[in-house]
Structures are given as structure tokens and as C-alpha cells.
Amino acid sequence: MKIGIIGATGMSGQKIYHEAQARRHEVTAIVRNREKAQQLLGADAHLLVKDAFNLTFSDLADFDVIVEAFSVPIGKHLGYLHLDIAAHLVHLLRNQATPRIIFILGAASLLNDQNTPFLESIKKAPGAEAWIDTPATQAYELELLRTATNVNWTGISPSLNYVDGPKTEYVRGENHALFNNAGKSEVNSGTLATALLDEIEQPQAKQTRFTVRNAD
Template identity: 40%
Template sequence: MTKILIIGATGMTGKSLVAEALSNGFSVVANGRNKEKLNALKSEFSGIEVFNKDAFDLVKTDFEGIDVIIDAFATSPDQAYLQIDLAAHLIALLRNTTIRIGFILGAGSLYTDESKTQLTNDLIASDESTKPWRATPENQVYELEFLRHVKNVNWFGVSPGSNYIPGKKADNILVGNDVLLVNEQNVSVTTADTMAFKVIEEIKNNNHNQTRFTVANG
């Protein structure tokens, strides 16, 4: 049985990942800093193991028996740099190991169209109204840039559409690589359950190694 460690398991993405992993017969270890939220998660999903520890305090021995790690860590825009710091910490622990790790990335690192001349983050940065939260997509761009230089860890990344929201899995799911996906209504949106479905599917099928792909609701 595949054993998966979900970092940030009590968040929007984390909860969807827990549910999807269990429905696929995975053994789930839910990691988080908030003991109360973890206990509530265990009450909701009785089949999981909870691991109350700050992700930055994780050490190699914490990964014994783990097959796959998913970094679904989220933080406030004023601490968005922690996305990169945690990725670097986890990569350092996993150098030259067989454990696979997936990172939930933002849409900022996706190109706006097939011409691949402008990133979504460039549009965000040019809009003054985005100033309160633009550090998050900006740092997720840097996170992917860092990962693209990592050659001795089996990693993959997944980016949502420009609107990433709670919600059920879409009946039609769009999949791409580096260009922002939009549906027939020209809307770019990914629900958390859609994201979770494709992440777990990736763990099962192993189609993207040391690369990023993107998913959106069709």
C-alpha cells in the first residue's frame, strides 16, 4: 500500500488530498502545526494517522516508511518566502532518496498564452490592486525556478488555474504544461477536488518526473 505524507493537511488543498488519497486506498499521514485542527481532521477521516509537527522541523527519520510526500503548505502573503524555504528544506532531506515529492504551486509561473512571452505573474505585478497579495504568486514562481535545478530528487509540481477555489471535482478536467488553461467560457479556475484528483492520479501513474504540469476545470 502506498503511504503518503501530506504537509498542510488541514488546509483547503490538504483536506481534498486526504479524501482523495483514502478513496484510492492509500495510507495517509496528515501533517500540520495545529493539533486541534489535526484532531478535527482525524475525526472526519478516521483512517488517517496524524503527525503534529512544524514542517520546518521535519527530519529524515520522519520519512521512514513514506513513499510519497505532498507539500500543500500555505502561508500569508507577508511570509510567502516560506514557500521557497520549505521546498529547499524538504529537497535537502530527500537528496538521493527514492521518496517522491509533489509540490502544489501557483498559477503565477504559467505563461498567459501559447506565445510564451509573458507569465501570469507579470500581469499580477503590473496591477496595483494586487499589491497586498502579489508576494504569494511571485514566490511560487521562484519556488518552481528552484525546483527546476534539482536533478537528484524525484519531484513534480502542479499549478492550478488563476482562480483556485474550494469545490468538487470537475466532470471535465483540462491538463497542460506551462500555459494557463481556460475553459470554453474563457475562465481559468481549478477547484480543490480537481487538484487533488490529478495529484493522486499522478502518484499512481508517474507521468511527470522533475517537471511541473497544470490542471483546470473544463
């Protein structure tokens, strides 16, 4: 498949790029900085160098799947850009069967056992006002996507603790946060990349969100 990754130089994007390559997909990193992308992904990485907000439908039309792995620095009050990029891509891809678009969403919109989003408890954390805009806006991003009934979208949320690490076996769920027997909700970036590529190759979630955690 032809897969384009927006934000391919980030923690998620790098792992997804390499996992897609390992599975012999035709993968393109959609990035703003050519030199940074070549340093992180390899000098021979296939690149589309363009700001994501300037992408047009013609830029995306030849892909089978677009992965939106866009991220912003925490604490810079730029969380609103998650909503902006989602709105831009939804606008471009309305009423199109392809490319399918997969959004990497935050964990704050996952539900606890009282069916309440974890965002509500996260807001109460000490010093949350300095960084809450990012998880809050990613929760709003999911709400936006749920209204996009004429867009071929899927969302994936990491577990509550999302860390850079190698791929493992994983457990998959839907809208509730997943915990192991020790009460830990954690997923590695490599594990998320594996689950995302599995979803690309064997689609199960259409116009909905799913979540994963490390199996161990």
C-alpha cells in the same frame, strides 16, 4: 501507497487527504495542530504532529510520496516561507528515489500565449504590493525545483482561478495556463486533488510541472 501530506488542514490538503483515503492509500496528515487536524480530518485521522521546518529524513523515509500542500495567509508578507520549505525538503530528499515529493505550486508561473509568466501581469494589478509576495515566491519555488536534478520531484499548478469546490473531470496541460471555451481558467480544489492522486498512481511528470483545469 504510504502518502504524507504537509499542510493537510489547508484547502488543498484536506481534499487530497480525503481523496487519498477514498482510494485506500495509507495517508498521514503532517500538521502542527493536532486538535485542528482532528476537527477537520476526523477524530481518527492518522497524524504526524510536527512543524514542517523541523522534519528530518527519518520522519519522511517510510513514505512513498510526500505532498507539499503548505500555505501561508495572503497579505501577511509570509510568501518567502514557500521558498524556505521547498529548500528544506529538497535538502532532505536529495539523491533519494523515495519518497517522491509533489509540490503544489501557484499559478503565477504559468505562461500566457506569448510565453510570458502571468506573474508579470499580476504584478500590475491594483494593490498588488499587499499580496504579490506569495505568488512571486511560488514562482521562484518552481525555479528552485528546476535546479534540483537529483531530487524525485513533481509540481502541480492550479488554474489562474483556484476555488474550493468538488471534484470534476479535468483537462491536463504542462506550462501554459488552460482556458475553457468561455475563456475561463479555473479549477476546484477537489479536481486538483483528483489530478494529483491520478499522477501519484500513474506517474507522468518527473522533475517537471503540470497544470489542470475543470473540464466544464
